[in-house]
Amino acid sequence: MKIREIRLEDLDPVAFIKTQVQELKDTVGDGTAVVALSGGVDSSVVTMLGHRALGSRLKAYFIENGIMRTGEPQAIVAAFTRLGVRVQLVDARALFFRALKGITDPEEKREAITQTFYKTIFGPLVKRSGARFLLQGTNYTDVEETVAGIKRQHNVLAQLGIDTKKAYGYHVLEPVIQLRKTGVRMVGKALGLPKAIFERPPFPGPALAARVIGAVTPERVATVRAATRIVEEELARSGAFQYLAILHEDRVTGIRKGKREFGHQIEVRCWESTDAITGTPTHLSWPVLERLAKRITTEVKGVVSVTYNITAKPPSTIEAV
Ligand code: XMP
Numbered sequence: 001m002k003i004r005e006i007r008l009e010d011l012d013p014v015a016f017i018k019t020q021v022q023e024l025k026d027t028v029g030d031g032t033a034v035v036a037l038s039g040g041v042d043s044s045v046v047t048m049l050g051h052r053a054l055g056s057r058l059k060a061y062f063i064e065n066g067i068m069r070t071g072e073p074q075a076i077v078a079a080f081t082r083l084g085v086r087v088q089l090v091d092a093r094a095l096f097f098r099a100l101k102g103i104t105d106p107e108e109k110r111e112a113i114t115q116t117f118y119k120t121i122f123g124p125l126v127k128r129s130g131a132r133f134l135l136q137g138t139n140y141t142d143v144e145e146t147v148a149g150i151k152r153q154h155n156v157l158a159q160l161g162i163d164t165k166k167a168y169g170y171h172v173l174e175p176v177i178q179l180r181k182t183g184v185r186m187v188g189k190a191l192g193l194p195k196a197i198f199e200r201p202p203f204p205g206p207a208l209a210a211r212v213i214g215a216v217t218p219e220r221v222a223t224v225r226a227a228t229r230i231v232e233e234e235l236a237r238s239g240a241f242q243y244l245a246i247l248h249e250d251r252v253t254g255i256r257k258g259k260r261e262f263g264h265q266i267e268v269r270c271w272e273s274t275d276a277i278t279g280t281p282t283h284l285s286w287p288v289l290e291r292l293a294k295r296i297t298t299e300v301k302g303v304v305s306v307t308y309n310i311t312a313k314p315p316s317t318i319e320a321v
Contacts (some may be wrong), residue, residue, distance in 0.1 A: 005140050006178040013190035017049065020175045024053035024135075027173060032057045033133035034126050034170075036117075037087055039076035041200055042137025042176060045184050048191040049175050050135045051085045059129055060085060063121055065113070066093030067207040067221055070229045079194055092121050093218075100209065100216040104249075106321040109216060113206045118162075126170055134164065138174040139184055201242050202276060202318075210319040214249030223247050226300040227266045234292055240282045241273040245296070246320040254304025263304030266296050270308075271318055279313040 006016070024033075037047045037060045050058040060080070064073045077087045099116040103109050126134055164172055176184050188198030204210040211224050227245035235243040248265040255261065268289075273279035293306040309316065 013187045021053040032131040034131040035135040045188045046137040060087045065096040067209045210321045211246045230295045241271045243270040265305040
């Protein structure tokens with residue numbers, strides 16, 4: 001591997017920021033650059049570095065794919081607006097749902113999302129912008145996992161066989177590629193990002209589509225989104241590594257107001273982990289679990305069953321898809 005890791009003990013966030021900002025200035029010159037902000041730690045840090053280096057010559061886009069959590073796109077755009085960064089919200093919900101239509105296989109789902117993002121939306125958008133540089137939040141772990149063939153998501157352009165320079169006429173710049181997540185979070189803090197962003201728990205690239213087993217439709221995403229909101233509210237203080245809700249494909253018979261209801265099942269997962277490579281379920285208290293069941297079955301339409309995952313990773317994975 002040619003890229004040299006900067007270990008935590010060697011990381012001086014302020015000096016790192018200074019170096020990266022200068023490098024971006026030198027590379028981009030008087031040109032323009034584009035970034036796709038997702039609100040995750042990596043893309044947020046890269047957006048702030050780009051903003052410091054280039055100001056309004058950095059064009060930041062937030063692609064609304066219809067599979068984010070409640071209010072997430074607006075909240076992220078607003079947070080960056082407060083930091084002085086203009087972010088353009090691109091409404092691509094219809095395109096994503098069209099691409100996902102009829103797909104139930106997990107890998108095909110992920111592939112449809114990746115292709116829609118890069119080929120249908122972001123590629124043409126970058127091309128139209130006339131920018132020659134694209135900032136990406138690839139980190140050191142992504143590189144390792146890509147080399148080891150674990151993740152297909154990262155460095156997707158190269159993995160899709162796209163030479164970005166040839167296809168779109170732009171170069172990819174990856175300012176945090178030498179850092180692991182903890183390092184990226186430290187740089188985020190030093191950049192003045194809000195705690196809610198630099199300490200954000202992990203959230204998958206395929207967003208809520210990774211938590212819908214079976215068909216991903218606007219209605220089914222709305223169900224898992226409502227359950228996710230409750231799980232995040234109830235478990236925010238748990239100190240767990242990650243917590244989530246999954247919508248199952250099978251229905252089960254329930255009873256509500258004395259009437260039979262053939263309804264949905266939500267599975268709650270809450271993880272203890274440091275690196276997401278292995279994990280164990282958090283020993284949540286019975287009252288906490290009961291409260292989750294009560295709220296999800298009363299507040300989320302059509303849900304009659306809530307279960308808690310008690311399986312470790314491996315053989316489980318953190319997400320369901
Ligand atoms: P799994 O489900 O593989 O997840 O145990 C491990 C960690 O990675 C997150 N995850 C993703 N992150 N793109 C990402 O950026 C993805 O496609 C993706 N899939 C899973 C997951 O939330 C967990 O933290």
